[in-house]
């Protein structure tokens with residue numbers, strides 16, 4: 001289906017992008033376009049203007065601090081993250097990016113777009129929640145940094161308000177991370193997913209079971225402790241054509257155990 005007519009601007013700086021987004025209520029940031037353009041084609045969304053962030057170099061940087069903290073610019077694509085020697089400091093991020101869809105989506109889709117979409121079936125929201133990532137948001141009033149609990153607000157809803165841009169994702173040092181998912185075929189959408197981090201305590205973030213990633217903190221990495229923590233979250237996942245609520249609840253426990261085992265193997 002053809003797009004309806006839409007305004008377009010390609011600012012060269014973050015300041016200019018924020019000004020353009022703030023000036024028009026109907027303006028939307030364009031990152032990889034792998035969700036937004038499809039949404040526009042189906043008329044599920046109809047922005048008046050697209051503010052293309054692809055010309056803003058500062059949003060593409062991937063930097064590794066001396067203490068192992070990783071800063072990933074919101075406009076870094078999955079392919080760039082997979083190829084980045086800096087991003088290998090937290091290998092799970094590149095490993096999970098490599099599982100997203102197909103090469104075309106990975107070449108265009110960005111970490112920032114994935115998080116700003118906050119589709120519950122997307123791979124990166126639960127991963128960033130498990131890793132304890134912090135999201136930096138810039139707007140007319142300056143910059144603020146929020147945790148994933150503050151960032152993910154609901155299905156397709158995040159803390160990024162109209163006139164604001166997600167600029168970077170900051171991930172603390174650590175290597176004991178894991179991810180497991182049941183997908184619709186190879187390279188398919190997640191039916192259920194779990195990300196785990198065992199750097200210090202155990203943190204598990206479950207995807208596809210609620211509007212936002214559900215974070216649980218098992219007392220230990222033992223299977224019984226992990227299952228008990230997931231059970232204690234009293235999940236009420238949605239039912240759809242791919243899985244019943246009960247099946248997703250079952251998958252959440254199984255995948256949490258697999259993700260924790262993966263994380264322990266990587267530590």
Ligand SMILES: Cc1cc2nc3c(=O)[nH]c(=O)nc-3n(C[C@H](O)[C@H](O)[C@H](O)COP(=O)(O)OP(=O)(O)OC[C@H]3O[C@@H](n4cnc5c(N)ncnc54)[C@H](O)[C@@H]3O)c2cc1C
Nearest residue numbers: 029031032033034035036109110112113114116122123166
């Ligand atoms: C065939 C297909 C299969 C897919 N399968 C998967 C999958 O299995 N797993 C998965 O995780 N994803 C999947 N996706 C989605 C894909 O990962 C998208 O790339 C991602 O959801 C959005 O990223 P984007 O860079 O393309 O953002 P866009 O589509 O350009 O933007 C998405 C939304 O985020 C906003 N936005 C983007 N960047 C910013 C920013 N920096 N600041 C503020 N707002 C911003 C936009 O305004 C828009 O509302 C699939 C997509 C396709 C087409």
